[in-house]
Amino acid sequence: PSLATTFLDLPLTNPLMNASGVWCSVASQLEALLESESGAMVTKSCTLEPRDGNPEPRYRVLDGNKPWGSINSMGLPNEGFPYYLRYTERHDYETKPLFISISGLTLDDNLAMVDSLKDAVTPAILEVNLSCPNVPGKAQLGYDFDAMDTLLAEVTSGYGQRQLGVKLPPYFDIAHFDEAAAILNRYPSVAFVTCINSIGNALAIDINSESVIIKPKDGFGGLGGDYVLPTALANVNAFFRRCPEKAVIGCGGVKSGQEAFLHLLAGATLVQMGTALYEEGPGIFARVKAELLSIMAQKGYENLSDFQGKLKTL
Ligand code: RRO
Numbered sequence: 001p002s003l004a005t006t007f008l009d010l011p012l013t014n015p016l017m018n019a020s021g022v023w024c025s026v027a028s029q030l031e032a033l034l035e036s037e038s039g040a041m042v043t044k045s046c047t048l049e050p051r052d053g054n055p056e057p058r059y060r061v062l063d064g065n066k067p068w069g070s071i072n073s074m075g076l077p078n079e080g081f082p083y084y085l086r087y088t089e090r091h092d093y094e095t096k097p098l099f100i101s102i103s104g105l106t107l108d109d110n111l112a113m114v115d116s117l118k119d120a121v122t123p124a125i126l127e128v129n130l131s132c133p134n135v136p137g138k139a140q141l142g143y144d145f146d147a148m149d150t151l152l153a154e155v156t157s158g159y160g161q162r163q164l165g166v167k168l169p170p171y172f173d174i175a176h177f178d179e180a181a182a183i184l185n186r187y188p189s190v191a192f193v194t195c196i197n198s199i200g201n202a203l204a205i206d207i208n209s210e211s212v213i214i215k216p217k218d219g220f221g222g223l224g225g226d227y228v229l230p231t232a233l234a235n236v237n238a239f240f241r242r243c244p245e246k247a248v249i250g251c252g253g254v255k256s257g258q259e260a261f262l263h264l265l266a267g268a269t270l271v272q273m274g275t276a277l278y279e280e281g282p283g284i285f286a287r288v289k290a291e292l293l294s295i296m297a298q299k300g301y302e303n304l305s306d307f308q309g310k311l312k313t314l
Pocket residue numbers: 021045072073074075076077103129131132133134135197198222
């Protein structure tokens with residue numbers, strides 16, 4: 001079988017990539033992703049200015065008995081927009097497509113970054129993060145539909161109607177799927193949606209120490225890994241059904257070929273990995289590729305299009 005695919009008309013050797021935030025904050029990590037077997041890659045969400053982020057410990061793996069995942073309250077540590085813009089200028093686009101993720105602290109900051117990118121000559125694909133759960137005092141834009149609508153109006157116009165995508169938080173109510181999709185569908189240049197960011201403001205507690213396990217925000221942080229897979233699949237499929245003109249990128253709970261297959265079946269075109277990549281490193285792409293190929297071979301599928309978006313209902 002073949003894992004070859006296309007995204008916004010660009011050819012990819014396979015549909016796997018990192019989730020923004022994981023293994024993509026500094027040049028050495030980005031270079032490791034470039035050399036890995038991922039089909040594409042994305043940079044850490046950035047702000048106009050560099051940020052240290054929240055105090056440590058701010059990421060912990062949840063390795064209790066069997067179920068596992070991660071909790072993080074990084075707080076948007078990043079090298080600042082110009083650093084990632086410079087990376088977009090030297091990335092090897094022949095090898096794989098590059099996404100640049102921005103997460104401005106204000107609408108004006110987002111517009112300033114979009115304005116620089118509009119005039120940049122690189123083919124980096126813009127992903128606007130509407131769902132950072134971890135900056136104290138800043139609500140997630142994706143949960144404020146009026147603010148999201150305003151931002152999309154200004155960002156799509158500021159970007160000259162060039163194609164872009166948005167990283168969404170998970171939604172948990174059918175009315176919210178409907179409302180978010182209706183807003184997104186008013187912006188044709190929003191060519192893709194990435195579902196989902198971490199499930200915001202979870203609380204992990206250690207029974208022995210009777211304590212929270214990360215320092216920021218009294219222990220509250222974004223949940224990733226196994227715990228979020230069914231929520232991620234619901235969001236991928238909900239937006240796949242409601243936004244027929246857009247592509248969906250799946251993110252959440254992928255650690256092997258199985259979960260990658262499920263995301264593709266639910267309607268994802270590309271599949272991102274966060275927690276599992278954090279734990280295993282960029283070698284994970286070769287493993288998950290092989291596992292996905294073996295599932296396809298077992299099922300008699302030759303191409304991703306044989307099953308992508310073909311989830312059955314009862
Ligand atoms: O840096 C973070 O704390 C962070 C971000 Br910007 C995000 O979008 N999602 C997340 O889980 N952590």
